[in-house]
Structure formats: C-alpha cells, structure tokens
Amino acid sequence: MSSYTCISCRVVFADGDIQRAHYKTDWHRYNLKRKVADMPPVTAENFQERVMAQRAAVEVQSQGTSSQCSTCAKRFSTANAFDNHIKSRRHQDAEKKASQATQKEVERLNEKNLEKGLDHDTMNAAIQQAIWAQQTGSPQSKPAQASGAASQSQLSSQEKKRPDKPPRLQWFEEQAKKLGKEHIEGEEEAAMEEVPEEEGAKIGHRSLMRYYKQRFGVSRVVAVAGNRNAVGRVLRQYKALGWSSDMAKDASLSRQRDMQYVQRMKSKWMLKTGMSNNSTKQMHFRAQVRF
Numbered sequence: 200m201s202s203y204t205c206i207s208c209r210v211v212f213a214d215g216d217i218q219r220a221h222y223k224t225d226w227h228r229y230n231l232k233r234k235v236a237d238m239p240p241v242t243a244e245n246f247q248e249r250v251m252a253q254r255a256a257v258e259v260q261s262q263g264t265s266s267q268c269s270t271c272a273k274r275f276s277t278a279n280a281f282d283n284h285i286k287s288r289r290h291q292d293a294e295k296k297a298s299q300a301t302q303k304e305v306e307r308l309n310e311k312n313l314e315k316g317l318d319h320d321t322m323n324a325a326i327q328q329a330i331w332a333q334q335t336g337s338p339q340s341k342p343a344q345a346s347g348a349a350s351q352s353q354l355s356s357q358e359k360k361r362p363d364k365p366p367r368l369q370w371f372e373e374q375a376k377k378l379g380k381e382h383i384e385g386e387e388e389a390a391m392e393e394v395p396e397e398e399g400a401k402i403g404h405r406s407l408m409r410y411y412k413q414r415f416g417v418s419r420v421v422a423v424a425g426n427r428n429a430v431g432r433v434l435r436q437y438k439a440l441g442w443s444s445d446m447a448k449d450a451s452l453s454r455q456r457d458m459q460y461v462q463r464m465k466s467k468w469m470l471k472t473g474m475s476n477n478s479t480k481q482m483h484f485r486a487q488v489r490f
Contacts, residue, residue, distance in 0.1 A: 203215055203217070203218040204218075205218065205221060205222075205227065207227060207230040207231050207234050207240060208221070208226065208227055208230045208240050209240055225246075225250075226243055226246045229241070229246060266278065266281035268281070268284060268285075268290065270290065270293050270294055270297055271284070271289075271290055271293055
C-alpha cells in the first residue's frame with residue numbers, strides 16, 4: 200500500500216487529494232521557508248498558536264500607534280507615518296495658517312470686548328455725572344445754609360465727590376491724544392521740507408524730484424452705479440446748482456466732432472503717404488498685361 204507524505208512537514212496522508220491540498224496551505228509554505236533556513240519544521244498546532252499570537256500583536260500595535268492630526272484632519276495607522284507627516288512642509292504651513300487665524304480671531308474678540316467696555320464705561324460715566332448733577336442741582340439736596348461760607352464749603356466738597364472717568368476710557372482718550380500729536384508733528388515735518396515763495400508757489404526738496412516729474416495724464420475713475428438712489432441724489436444736487444443735461448450733451452457732441460476731424464486728417468495723411476510711395480518705392484515697375 201503506497202502512502203503519501205510531505206518531507207518538509209513530516210506528515211503522512213492517506214489520499215493524494217489531501218496531499219495536494221496540503222501543498223497549498225500556509226503551514227506547508229512556512230515549513231518550506233524553515234527548511235531553506237536549515238530549521239526544523241513545526242507542527243500544525245504550533246503553527247496555529249504562532250498565527251494567533253502574531254494577529255494579537257498586530258491588533259495591539261495598530262490600536263496603540265493610531266494617531267490623528269487635528270490640524271490637517273487626517274488619521275495615521277502607524278507612528279512612522281504620523282512622524283513623517285508632522286515633519287512635512289504641508290503640515291507646518293497648515294499649523295502656521297491655523298495659528299495666524301487663531302491670533303486674528305483673538306485680536307478681533309479683544310477689540311470687540313474693548314469697544315463694549317468703552318461703551319459700558321461711557322454709559323456709566325454719563326449716568327454718574329447725571330446723578331451728581333441731579334444731587335447738586337435739586338432743591339431738596341440743598342439744606343438751608345446760614346452763611347455763604349457754608350454753601351461754598353459744601354460746593355467744594357461736592358466737587359471733590361464728583362466721580363472720575365473709568366480707567367479704560369481714560370486710556371482711550373490718552374491714546375487718541377497721542378495719535379493726534381503724532382499726526383500734527385508729521386504735518387509740521389512735511390511742511391518743513393517745502394519752502395514757500397512770495398508768489399505763493401512752493402519749492403520741494405530735491406530728494407523728491409522724481410515724484411515731482413511724474414505725469415500721469417488725465418485721471419479716469421470708473422464709477423460703479425451700484426446705488427441708484429445715491430446717483431439720483433447727486434444728479435438732483437447738480438440740477439439744483441444750475442447744471443443741466445444739455446451741457447453734457449454739448450460736451451459729448453464736441454468731443455465726437457473732434458474725433459471725426461482727427462479721423463479725417465488721419466485718412467488724408469494715409470492716402471497722401473500711399474500715393475507718394477507708389478511713385479518712389481516702385482522702381483522696377485512692370486506691366487502685368489502683355490499685348
């Protein structure tokens with residue numbers, strides 16, 4: 200009776216079909232690799248234990264190393280891929296943009312809070328001043344004084360009790376004063392760079408000569424008729440000042456006549472130049488018709 204065996208796995212089979220199916224299994228391939236490496240084969244039970252242990256290790260590794268980039272909204276299965284993404288230029292640019300956007304949002308909120316605080320402080324200051332004025336101006340709050348010295352002392356004490364401005368409002372006023380002083384100083388420095396003459400003209404500094412020599416021609420601004428009501432108001436103001444649409448029509452007609460005159464002169468000049476070239480440039484003229 201012939202038996203079917205596998206030398207690599209060291210097992211015996213009762214049928215040839217079972218042997219052929221065994222050659223296609225992972226257990227047989229694993230033992231073939233061990234045979235090439237001069238290692239003894241493993242049994243089927245040992246191979247199954249190794250497979251289960253490897254699967255468990257892979258699951259633990261995948262669960263422990265899965266990372267997510269909140270800036271780019273991406274998830275990575277391995278730590279190596281996550282590290283490469285962190286070092287990439289695209290991720291760094293995204294982080295810079297995100298930080299700038301966050302900083303702008305914080306500045307906007309701070310400005311909004313500052314404006315709200317200033318409005319609140321202004322309202323409080325107005326209320327306190329109104330209360331103080333009511334207390335000082337009402338006849339009930341003024342007791343009968345026997346002498347003018349007593350009334351004068353009471354007024355001085357009330358002046359001392361007058362509430363001061365809130366600190367944030369004071370800071371805002373100080374900043375406004377500083378900006379106004381800087382603007383005035385800048386205008387004075389700009390005025391010092393120019394020398395006025397007796398006739399009224401001004402001589403600029405030679406370092407600004409390149410700006411004085413610039414000629415931009417007629418400045419044309421494209422007006423977008425987005426608000427027809429505003430345009431109508433402007434037209435009504437012009438009409439109230441004596442302007443009429445006939446003036447605009449006359450100006451457009453005169454401009455059109457000027458352009459027509461320029462075109463006529465241009466066509467005459469082109470015709471004259473062409474006729475002169477016919478007699479001067481064709482030195483070797485030959486008739487195209489042979490008789």
